[in-house]
Amino acid sequence: MNCYQCPDCGYIYNEAKGDAHEGYPSGMKFAGLPEEFVCPDCAVRYKEDFVCIETPQ
Amino acid sequence: MKVYTFDSPDKGQITYRDSKRHLWLASMVYPLVAVSGIGLYMVTGSEWSFLAPLVFIYGVSTLFDAIFGVDTSNPPEELVSQLEEDRYYRWLTYLTIPIHYIVLLTLAIFVGTQSVSMLSVLALAITGGIYSGLGLVTAHELGHKKSRLERNLAKIVQAVPAYGHFCLEHNRGHHRDVATPEDPASSRMGESIYQFVRREIPGAFKRAWKIENDRLERNGKNVWSMDNEILQSYALTAVVQLALIASFGWIMVLFLAVHNFWAWWQLTSANYIEHYGLLRKKEASGRYERCQPYHSWNANHVFSNILLFHLERHSDHHAHPVRRYQCLRDFPELPSLPTGYFGMFVAAYIPPLWYRIMDKRLMALPHVAGNLDNVNVQPGKLDALLARYPRQAEVLDTSFHQTEAAAA
Numbered sequence: 001m002n003c004y005q006c007p008d009c010g011y012i013y014n015e016a017k018g019d020a021h022e023g024y025p026s027g028m029k030f031a032g033l034p035e036e037f038v039c040p041d042c043a044v045r046y047k048e049d050f051v052c053i054e055t056p057q
Numbered sequence: 058m059k060v061y062t063f064d065s066p067d068k069g070q071i072t073y074r075d076s077k078r079h080l081w082l083a084s085m086v087y088p089l090v091a092v093s094g095i096g097l098y099m100v101t102g103s104e105w106s107f108l109a110p111l112v113f114i115y116g117v118s119t120l121f122d123a124i125f126g127v128d129t130s131n132p133p134e135e136l137v138s139q140l141e142e143d144r145y146y147r148w149l150t151y152l153t154i155p156i157h158y159i160v161l162l163t164l165a166i167f168v169g170t171q172s173v174s175m176l177s178v179l180a181l182a183i184t185g186g187i188y189s190g191l192g193l194v195t196a197h198e199l200g201h202k203k204s205r206l207e208r209n210l211a212k213i214v215q216a217v218p219a220y221g222h223f224c225l226e227h228n229r230g231h232h233r234d235v236a237t238p239e240d241p242a243s244s245r246m247g248e249s250i251y252q253f254v255r256r257e258i259p260g261a262f263k264r265a266w267k268i269e270n271d272r273l274e275r276n277g278k279n280v281w282s283m284d285n286e287i288l289q290s291y292a293l294t295a296v297v298q299l300a301l302i303a304s305f306g307w308i309m310v311l312f313l314a315v316h317n318f319w320a321w322w323q324l325t326s327a328n329y330i331e332h333y334g335l336l337r338k339k340e341a342s343g344r345y346e347r348c349q350p351y352h353s354w355n356a357n358h359v360f361s362n363i364l365l366f367h368l369e370r371h372s373d374h375h376a377h378p379v380r381r382y383q384c385l386r387d388f389p390e391l392p393s394l395p396t397g398y399f400g401m402f403v404a405a406y407i408p409p410l411w412y413r414i415m416d417k418r419l420m421a422l423p424h425v426a427g428n429l430d431n432v433n434v435q436p437g438k439l440d441a442l443l444a445r446y447p448r449q450a451e452v453l454d455t456s457f458h459q460t461e462a463a464a465a
C-alpha cells in the first residue's frame with residue numbers, strides 16, 4: 001500500500017485508507033482512481049501530477 | 058504589531074510585519090455600511106438615505122482605491138507557514154458569518170415592518186444583495202480550506218445569498234477549468250456581462266450538481282439525499298427565507314428575490330472581470346496547461362482588497378488555492394486592472410466602456426502578444442475582432458500590399 005501526495009497543497013491519498021468522503025473505499029489503489037481525478041483539496045493538480053511517497057508524512 | 062521572525066541558514070534572520078493586520082478588522086465594520094441607509098433614514102426621515110450604501114460601494118470605494126493606492130508588500134515565503142497558523146486571521150472570517158445573518162434579518166425586518174416606497178425596498182434589497190455577495194467571499198475563503206470546520210462554516214454562510222452550490226462549483230469546477238472556453242465562470246473577449254450571466258448561472262449550477270452527483274454515486278448514495286452538500290446549504294436557505302416570508306408576507310418574496318439575484322450578480326461580476334479573455338493552451342495530452350499567473354486579472358488596491366479578503370490578488374490564489382488570504386502575494390508584471398473590483402464592476406455594466414478599457418490591455422499582455430489565437434474569444438465575435446486585431450501574418454500581408462500599391 002502506497003501514499004500519493006499532491007505536490008501543490010500536500011493532500012495525501014493513502015491507498016490503505018482510501019477517501020470515504022470522495023467515495024474511494026479503503027484499499028483502493030491510486031492507479032484505480034478515475035482518469036479525471038483531480039486533487040480533492042486544491043483541484044489544480046491532476047492525477048499524473050501526484051507523487052508517490054512511501055509512508056504518510 | 059506582531060512581528061514574525063525566521064532564522065534562515067543562508068539569509069540570516071528574516072522578519073515580517075503585516076501592514077494590513079489591523080485593517081482586516083474592517084470586515085467587522087463593513088456591515089455598518091450595509092445598514093447605514095436605515096440609520097440615516099431614522100435621522101433624516103428622507104428615503105434618499107437608502108441610496109447611501111450604494112453610492113459608497115459603487116462610487117466612494119473606487120475613489121478610495123484611487124486615494125489609498127496599491128500595496129506591494131508580500132510575506133516572505135519562509136514566514137508563510139507562521140502567518141497561515143496565526144488564528145487571528147481566521148477568526149475574522151468566522152465572525153463575519155453571524156454578521157451576514159444579522160444584516161439580512163435587519164434589512165428584512167425593516168422592510169417587513171416599515172412602510173417605505175417600492176423604490177426604497179428595491180434599494181434595500183440591492184444593498185442586502187451586495188453585502189450577502191460578500192458572504193460568498195467569506196464562503197470562498199473558508200471553502201478552500203482543508204478543515205471540516207471551515208468547510209462546514211462555508212456551507213452556512215453561502216446559504217445567506219442562497220447559493221448553496223458555490224464552494225463545490227468554485228473549488229472543483231472553476232479552478233479546474235479556469236481560463237478555458239469550457240468554463241462557464243470565465244468570460245470571453247467580446248462577451249458582454251449580459252451574455253455572460255446567461256451562460257454562467259446555469260452552467261455553474263449544472264457543473265456543481267454533476268460533481269456532487271458523481272461523488273454521491275461513488276458512495277452508493279442517491280443525489281437526492283441529505284448527504285448532498287448542495288442541498289444541505291439550500292435547506293438552510295429555505296428555513297431562513299421561508300420563515301421571513303411567513304412572517305412578513307408577499308413583500309418578502311420581492312425583497313428576497315432581488316436580494317438573492319443581486320448577491321448572485323456580485324459573483325457573476327467578479328467572475329466576469331477575473332479572467333476576461335485569458336486562455337490556457339491545450340497540450341498534446343489533451344489537458345490544458347496548468348493555470349499560470351498570467352491567467353488571472355489582478356488589482357492590488359488596498360481599500361477594495363481589505364473588503365474582499367485579498368481576492369483581488371487573484372493570480373496567487375489560483376496558483377495556490379488553499380493558501381489563506383493574509384498570505385496571498387502580489388507580483389509585478391501580472392495582468393492588472395486599472396482599479397479595484399467595484400469600479401471594474403461598474404465598467405462591466407457598460408459593455409462599450411468595458412471593451413474600451415480591457416481589450417487593449419488584454420491584447421498588450423506579453424503572452425498574448427497581440428495575437429487573438431492566444432485569447433479566449435466569444436464565438437461569433439472572432440471576425441469582428443480579427444478586423445481590429447489582425448493576425449501578425451495578415452499585418453505583414455497588408456503592409457506588403459500597401460508597399461506594392463505605393464510602388465505602383
Ligand SMILES: [Zn+2]
Binds near residue numbers: 006007042
Ligand atoms: Zn492539492
